[in-house]
Amino acid sequence: MSSNRIEMTLPFDPDSTVFPSRKDVPRRDDAPEGAAWVWGKDDNLGRLNLLTPTRVKAAAAEIKTGEAISLNNSLPLNVPEVPAFHREKFKHEIKPLVEGLAYDDLYTLNTQSGTQWDGFRHMAHLPTSTFYNNTKGSDITGPASNLKSSIHHWTHGGNICGRGLLLDYFTYAQQHSLPHDPYTSTAIPLSSLRACGHSQNLDIRPSSLGGDVQIGDILFIRTGFTRAYNSTPRPERNALAARPHVFGPEDGQRWGGVEQSSEMLDWLHDCYFAAVAGDAPSFEAWPSGKGWYLHEYLLALWGCPIGELLDLERVSERCRELGRWTFFVVSAPANVEGGVSTHVNGTAIL
Template identity: 35%
Template sequence: MEYESTYVFPRFDDLPTVLDTPQGCLWGFYDRNNEKDQVGAINLLTPSVVKESSKEIRTGRHVQLDWPLNNQQFPGYDRKPFEHKVIDHKPLGICGFDDEVWMNTQSGSQWDGLKHDGYGEAAVFYNGLKYEDALHSHTNGTHRKAKSRDCARQTGAKGVELLDVEFSLTWYVRFYEKRDGRAPDPWTRHEIKVADLEAALQDQAGTQTRQGDILMIRSGYVKRHNEATPAEREARTSGIGKPAMGVAADEEMVHWMYDRHFAAHVGDTVAFEAWPPATNRKYSFHNWSLVWWGTPLGELWDLEKLAQECERQGRWSFFCTSAPLHVRGGVASPPCAIAIF
């Protein structure tokens, strides 16, 4: 795919210093007309990028990327399990039904929005939003991503839905099995290193990443959950801080991700990064992605059928659309994502 990069980013070490943040913070980078940005890396999905990315649609085959809402049998961190109730209208003299759902937006396939995870003792979120303001305002809410106003301001076009763009899939189960003879257990704290990312991309017919792509990493966590017994699920996924495979939260990974300027980072695990986080959270990827860069995190996406389709077609990029719930001030949302080849 060829398109001109919309934004010119300084080198990591050349970024302007932002008070009380680490070197590499992007606060203010997307601000325009004295208005603080609230959508972060979604700004990279300009209409020209979306139009060019649509060329990925060649066969019309498509794959749903959301896990069924009730699939996580024992959501971690004591989150509310999904509930569904069908309401019969026959007592009203009407032949038909309504239904109601109760859910925690972190209890299954999800987008982590820019007010989901804040930074430590400073209690700040993306672009300097303070905890007290996040608690009592709609700032940085997921509704901002449903329509990207910055794209409209910069181009005069309508805002784009999140996320219409080319994706790059790194299929780790396949890569590790080919290289090592077996894949790591995704229910352990296995760290995916930069060298493995690069090797897997090369193994995928030399997949190239571009500014505005979304990196998607399949570890096999969802597959492991689908094949487990209820007792195994309760033991390995419920409660706080249960181990999970994910990217290494280290200096090399932070620099590698920054240099590629993805519009979002997506995985099939509980936290995208290896979990639980290291005691020293200097390179916590939740902090870097959500707080310092404003890049949404996708977690617990179902990438199993997607991986099969990528293998069948022999290509690991495709067009994808995702429409998060339009909840004013929302913290997270099911992705409602579809990959189209």
């Protein structure tokens, strides 16, 4: 992939079939070290630019049986009952318009309290206090606030739809007696994801290197949080969700997820995923012991949406029954101007 270095100029063509590796991405003068702001100075879509009509049309070939499986089916808006990171609980009220004849709903919610896409306004590159594509905190709140990196741009870009690729790490870990507790900060290294892929007859290298990952794929990793949540007694799981929360290595909030490592960064970048997602409160192991977070790279430096708390139980079960781990996926983000994050409203179609 690095051989494309000289040929790639800014902005990138989203329909290109080759892209540079992380170390070879052209740098912009206004970008932090490691940023891949490659789609233009006015861009608000990031890696979602890769979901071009050509790729969406190709992804439709993944529909074989026509089965539609919700990615938030067993996780309604009030689940988890006690959200992680001390977020507000979902509240639902019925408003009578004419008693016995007509009613409305009233919702009070934090979009990060359950099944969610983290938008580009969610977390900055910490050393520079910079969000995706040179967005600052003053762009998000205050008298000069505007719509830079707002979630509503995703809906104008055609929503999130393309080829999903699922790694059922939870089943792999069980089969190989690997310790993984979703309620601790257990980190999943890239070597284990590779081995998981191999067990599913998937080579998780980029297609340019002979692997099965295609440009613009949407990555899903099942770690077993949904099953753990449902099998943990209510008082215990609520107490775990209410653990003390302070940002940093001493955080009492502990969640299993993907490991922070240089090789993980290279893989996530060089595969050119359009988005990544998991089933736990944090896609990456939380808190980080490395002094940096994958959230910084994925959201702020690359513009790659992060999905969390998705329900991957049924889709993983059906994929195993069918012996195939790719499918068509569609998600409809909320069209909220200035929004930070959104519910997934997602469906896998097999």
